[in-house]
Amino acid sequence: MYRITLECHGVPAAAGPGAAGDITQEFRSNYPHEHNVVCTFADGVLRLIAENDYDPEGLNLIDEFSDNICAYIAPFDGSIKLVSVEALS
Numbered sequence: 001m002y003r004i005t006l007e008c009h010g011v012p013a014a015a016g017p018g019a020a021g022d023i024t025q026e027f028r029s030n031y032p033h034e035h036n037v038v039c040t041f042a043d044g045v046l047r048l049i050a051e052n053d054y055d056p057e058g059l060n061l062i063d064e065f066s067d068n069i070c071a072y073i074a075p076f077d078g079s080i081k082l083v084s085v086e087a088l089s
Helices: 018-028 061-071
Strands: 002-009 037-042 045-052 079-087
Touching: 002 037, 018 037, 018 045, 037 061, 045 061, 045 079
Parallel strands: none
Antiparallel strands: 002 045, 002 079, 037 045
16 A cells, blocks of 8 residues: 655645645545545645555656646646655555
8 A cells, every 4th residue: 555645835825725635635535546545635735645556656647647637726827846755565
């Protein structure tokens, strides 16, 4: 199992709080392969933390996060960064 942390920089302050809640709900409802998902917003940064057992480089989660950002924040011209991947025992 892996705990993956991603950050999305450049999120407009007006869109951030709502997007964080919407993205958290979207992952919990429609991405059953991602566990313990939480998306938060602070200081222009959306932070997504999720656990899964198949994505040791976080690449799939980055793709899923990107899709959700595009769906909930438009227009958007920010960047997504992999912060960490932690192997859980």
